Amino acid sequence: MSQARLYSIITDSNLSAKQKSHYLALEAEASLPYLAIDEKAQQAIDAGILCDMFEGHAPFKPRYVLPDYAKFLSQGSQYLELDAATNFDEALNLLTILYHHVPSVTSIPVYLGQLDTVLMPYIGDLNEQQIYQKIKLFWIMLDRTLPDAFMHVNIGPTDNIICRTILRVDAELKQIAPNLTFMYDAQITPDDLLRQATDNICVCSKPHIANSPIHAETFDHTGFGIVSCYNSLPLAGGANTLVRMNLKEIAKKSLSKTDFIETVLPEYCAIMFDLIDARSCFLHEESNFFKGFLTTEGLIDESRFAPMFGIYGMAETVNVLMEKENINAQYGHDDVSNQLGHAISKKLAEIVAATDVKYGYKGKALLHAQGGISLDKDVTPGVRIPYGTEPDPVTYVQANAPHHQYYSSGISDILTIDETVKTNPLAMFNLAKGTLQLGYREFTANVASNDLVRVTGYMVKLSDIATFDAQGSRTNTTFLGAEAAKNTGILERKPRVAALETTPSYVN
Amino acid sequence: MTQSMPINFDKQGIVSKILTFSCVDGPGNRLVLFLQGCNYDCITCHNPHTINHCDDCGDCVVSCPTEALTLECNKVTWDESRCTGCDKCIDVCPNKSNPKTMIYSVRQLIELITKHHHFLNGITVSGGEATLQSGFVLELFKAVKASKQLAHLSCFIDSNGSLSETGWHKLLLYIDGAMIDLKAWQDATHLWLTARGNHRVIQSINLLALSDKLHEVRLLYIPDKTDLLSEIDAVAKYLNMLPQQVNIRLNAFQHHGVIGDALMWNKCSEEQMQQFSRELTKRLGRQVLVPSIYT
Numbered sequence: 001m002s003q004a005r006l007y008s009i010i011t012d013s014n015l016s017a018k019q020k021s022h023y024l025a026l027e028a029e030a031s032l033p034y035l036a037i038d039e040k041a042q043q044a045i046d047a048g049i050l051c052d053m054f055e056g057h058a059p060f061k062p063r064y065v066l067p068d069y070a071k072f073l074s075q076g077s078q079y080l081e082l083d084a085a086t087n088f089d090e091a092l093n094l095l096t097i098l099y100h101h102v103p104s105v106t107s108i109p110v111y112l113g114q115l116d117t118v119l120m121p122y123i124g125d126l127n128e129q130q131i132y133q134k135i136k137l138f139w140i141m142l143d144r145t146l147p148d149a150f151m152h153v154n155i156g157p158t159d160n161i162i163c164r165t166i167l168r169v170d171a172e173l174k175q176i177a178p179n180l181t182f183m184y185d186a187q188i189t190p191d192d193l194l195r196q197a198t199d200n201i202c203v204c205s206k207p208h209i210a211n212s213p214i215h216a217e218t219f220d221h222t223g224f225g226i227v228s229c230y231n232s233l234p235l236a237g238g239a240n241t242l243v244r245m246n247l248k249e250i251a252k253k254s255l256s257k258t259d260f261i262e263t264v265l266p267e268y269c270a271i272m273f274d275l276i277d278a279r280s281c282f283l284h285e286e287s288n289f290f291k292g293f294l295t296t297e298g299l300i301d302e303s304r305f306a307p308m309f310g311i312y313g314m315a316e317t318v319n320v321l322m323e324k325e326n327i328n329a330q331y332g333h334d335d336v337s338n339q340l341g342h343a344i345s346k347k348l349a350e351i352v353a354a355t356d357v358k359y360g361y362k363g364k365a366l367l368h369a370q371g372g373i374s375l376d377k378d379v380t381p382g383v384r385i386p387y388g389t390e391p392d393p394v395t396y397v398q399a400n401a402p403h404h405q406y407y408s409s410g411i412s413d414i415l416t417i418d419e420t421v422k423t424n425p426l427a428m429f430n431l432a433k434g435t436l437q438l439g440y441r442e443f444t445a446n447v448a449s450n451d452l453v454r455v456t457g458y459m460v461k462l463s464d465i466a467t468f469d470a471q472g473s474r475t476n477t478t479f480l481g482a483e484a485a486k487n488t489g490i491l492e493r494k495p496r497v498a499a500l501e502t503t504p505s506y507v508n
Numbered sequence: 509m510t511q512s513m514p515i516n517f518d519k520q521g522i523v524s525k526i527l528t529f530s531c532v533d534g535p536g537n538r539l540v541l542f543l544q545g546c547n548y549d550c551i552t553c554h555n556p557h558t559i560n561h562c563d564d565c566g567d568c569v570v571s572c573p574t575e576a577l578t579l580e581c582n583k584v585t586w587d588e589s590r591c592t593g594c595d596k597c598i599d600v601c602p603n604k605s606n607p608k609t610m611i612y613s614v615r616q617l618i619e620l621i622t623k624h625h626h627f628l629n630g631i632t633v634s635g636g637e638a639t640l641q642s643g644f645v646l647e648l649f650k651a652v653k654a655s656k657q658l659a660h661l662s663c664f665i666d667s668n669g670s671l672s673e674t675g676w677h678k679l680l681l682y683i684d685g686a687m688i689d690l691k692a693w694q695d696a697t698h699l700w701l702t703a704r705g706n707h708r709v710i711q712s713i714n715l716l717a718l719s720d721k722l723h724e725v726r727l728l729y730i731p732d733k734t735d736l737l738s739e740i741d742a743v744a745k746y747l748n749m750l751p752q753q754v755n756i757r758l759n760a761f762q763h764h765g766v767i768g769d770a771l772m773w774n775k776c777s778e779e780q781m782q783q784f785s786r787e788l789t790k791r792l793g794r795q796v797l798v799p800s801i802y803t
Contacts, residue, residue: 392529394537394627420532423800426629427531427538434537434627 002031009506022107023506029056035282041275049249050272052279053105053242053310053373059279060287061103063308066225067299068236069113072098073122079293088131091122092138099146101294104228108148111227111238112178116155116162123161131161136169143175150228153178157185157212159193170207171200180207181226184436187213198429201445202422209443211436218408219361222304229371230442232410234361237304239409241279244310244370245272247317247344248379257321257340261347269309269351273365276307280359306361308409309352310370314341314383332385332399341383342402349406369403371412382412393417393431393445401438414444421447515651517615521644524558524609524636528624534664534685534723536629539621543644544609546637548668549703550691552730552773554765558636559604568597568607577607604767614647622657630662630684639671642679649682664723668702669709676715685723686716687757693739701734713750722754730761731780733773737787744791757797758785778802 009015009023034042034057044050055063073091076084080101085091095113102109123131142151155163163182170180182197183189197207208230215224215232223235233239250268254260283289290302318331318341329337352367360366369382380386383403390396393415404411415435421427428445435443524544533540546559553559566579576590577597584607597607621631631652633645649663662684669688671679690709692698698706716722725747727736736743747756760776785798 392527394529394624397627398623418531420800423797424531424536426536430537430627430629431529434624437626 002027005506025107026054026056026506029058029060032057035278037275037278038271040271041278044268044271045275047249049246049268050275051244051246052275053244055105055241055279058287059241059283061105061289062238062240062283062305063105063242064110064227064231064233064239065102065104065294065300066111066227066233066235066238067098067102067113067294069095069098069118069299071236072297072299073118075297077293077297079297085122087124088119088122088126088134091119092134096138096141099142105242106148106150108146108151110148110150110152110231111225112142112151112153114154114183114223114225114235115166116158116160119162120160128161128165132165132168135162135165136173139166139169139173139175139178143173143177147177149176149179151178152181152225152227154181154183154210154225155207156183156193156197157189159190163193164196167196167200167207171203174204179228181210181230181442182207183210183212183215183226184432185212186436194432195425195429198432199425201428201432202425202447205445205447209432209436211439211441211443214404214439214441226410226442230410230412230444231308231368232408232441233366234304234306236299236301237306237361238300239308239366240283240305240359241276242308242310242368242370243272243276243279244312244368245269246313246379247311248313248320251317251320251324254321255324257325260317260321261344265344265347266351269348269355272309273355273357276309276365277358280305280307280357284359302359304361305359306409307357307359307365308368308370309348309365310368311348311383312370312372312376312381313379314344314369314403315380315386316378317341317344330389332389332396333391338399338402345383345403345406349408366409367407368409369407369411369413371414383407384413387416390416394434397431397435397438397440401435401440404439404441407441411441412444413440413442414446416446419447513650513654515614515654516647517613517618517651519614519644519647520611521614521617521641521648522561522609523612524555524606526620528620529627530632533632533634533666534630534687535662537627538664539624539628539631541617541631541633541638543633543636543638543641544606545640546635546668547640547670547704548637549604551701551768552728552733552761552766552770553604554762555636556604556765556767557598557601557606562605562607562609563603565603567602568600571596571600614644614651617648618651618655618658621652621661622655625658625661628661630664632664632666632687634666635668637668637670638665639667639675639679642671642675646679646682649679653682667712669706669712670704671712672708673711673715676712676719680719680721683721686712686721687724687726688713688716688722689726689728691728692734692736693743694735697735701730710746717750717754720751722750724755724757725750726757726759728759728761729776729781729784731774731776733761737784740784740787740791744788747788748792752794755797756788756792758788758799760799760802762802775802 006027009020073085073094076082080097082094085094099109104110155166184194197209200206210226219234224232225235226232245268250264251260254264294300295302315331318337321340322329322337327336331337331341349367352365356363357365372381383400385396396415400413432443522544524542527540530538530540542558544558545561562584564582564584566584569577569579574590574592576587578585586608638645652658652661652663663682664685665683666687691701695705713725729736760781762775763771781798785796788796
């Protein structure tokens, strides 16, 4: 069985040699016995209630690492035998080198730095065209050598030439990698810069727009970064592990709403904290990871790593509990359901804030609404409103905004916006601004062919869509001939670029 | 000036539908009010259920699968909480109407707009024919302009252009832009397609252009049925007299929502649209807006 699996990885016609090596390494780690965990945790894993995200049986690297790249450029590296950068070319060269030494759960770095802040000290007297040319080549290099959709660059909130140039290059190249988060601060960011960012979303579905002040409040003055799929983590630190909880399965085990919130949920949280401690203890105490040069040269600090306490399936959880209460209401559409969802998020935040972990940020884990992996079936990522049942984007945001305050390490909440927005990017700007004003931690829009596409001047009647069922369906994309391929041309490039995080283990 | 005008917050309008997110009804994201009732009877109407007001015949009541419609004291009543939005009632309506229209006061709408204003660039009243309820539209726009929170929102009208000059003059102070359909060039063709001539439409376009309120002129292209291609020289000459910043938007005739004879007509294909837009662009010397999606 195991050899057959290795053989099928080795002979897979869709994977590159490098991707095969990655999956083979995962299999090797998985052949070790799992960490010593208690029986309840094992049962919860087996029942699909808790999930360690396939991080491995013996974690030897943190899930996400956010090195202090500015410090690295200013001091060079003894271990890598590099002097400090003195100009722009040297800075880009140093970064290129370091990226290959920053591990993560996917082996590819998930955080490439707050690049405008990091690079601005080195622009010297370079003109706009020179900067553009250098950034463009750097961008192409990143996509071709580190092809993972979860590798993240951060820019903003200030208006500067690096930030503007990165937006320009990103729209021009339309690459999957690197991913991009634009930090927005209403007090600092000019509207026309936000407009450039939202125009880009219509062109290439990037950047994501982070509500900078809300994240800054969560962390100390050393700062933070947004990595991977919208995880907000301490800079010069990161996440040692991410364990996630399938809330839907817990709801199914509960007798009622109250039983869920007061008894069953706290029980499983306690089990999850045990699993988190077991995983992070191995990493911090056994793996010797924190003896490497990233730590000894001060680019990361062991005390700035925190476990992420992930949850998903809020939508199904609320719907299951409503059914147990005999209330006919739907998550995302009815106030009573939405309020229950918010109450569950609040409870989770209280539990996480009150529970000490062995290796955490200020001794605590960070709550996270997790974005799902390819194996998930019939359960919706994070606190999202299920695909195909989403109301219009404005109603969506108003229903979900109250969740955002609770998820300090990020909330993967993606708005699907129909592709007619591409001819009206101002609408994207309006939507982004409204969303951030309502307290969203991050505005992430997926410009896609929706089932319901309106065309100028007239309404869509559901009855016109023969196959549209009462709930709607994401698979009915034939309506109005809107094909996903028309979106951004990005799809055609997918095979070369992996998304190892959403496909964490080999699926034959 | 606008502050001093008294506003009738109790003025009511008959609304067919409200959308709080639309990126196809003017600049930016807009809240769109579709008002019930139209004075045209276009063969190609994409929203025929907005043409007439409900006459309470009750034919739709039995068609409702969730019993959201009832006939009480000769009045059709709609229970929104039971409605699944399947629109069967609209399909069976013999009167090109809709039992689900709602009456809103200006006050209620201001509340609704205020709830959504963070997300909006403006509001658009559409239809039906919005100007048939111009008294209501006037009070609504006055109220928007007078509200501290909402004054920055642009107020647009999407219209068939049938309103009289006197009517437009009342609205002009409070609208920021109008989008007008020009469905055919020859009066006879327009009459055949819409049951009305187009003199008023041309008048409206001219007046709005002169007042700097014309945002967009829309041409519905129905191959072999409209005369927009055969009369393209005259159409282009006319459009060229309009200010350069006015959008010229071409809509392709599709079957979506259409009932009756026009379903037998050919849809406008992407190639046909490209041909038409090429010819028009050549004559205008500037870009026109074309559909991004075809069925």
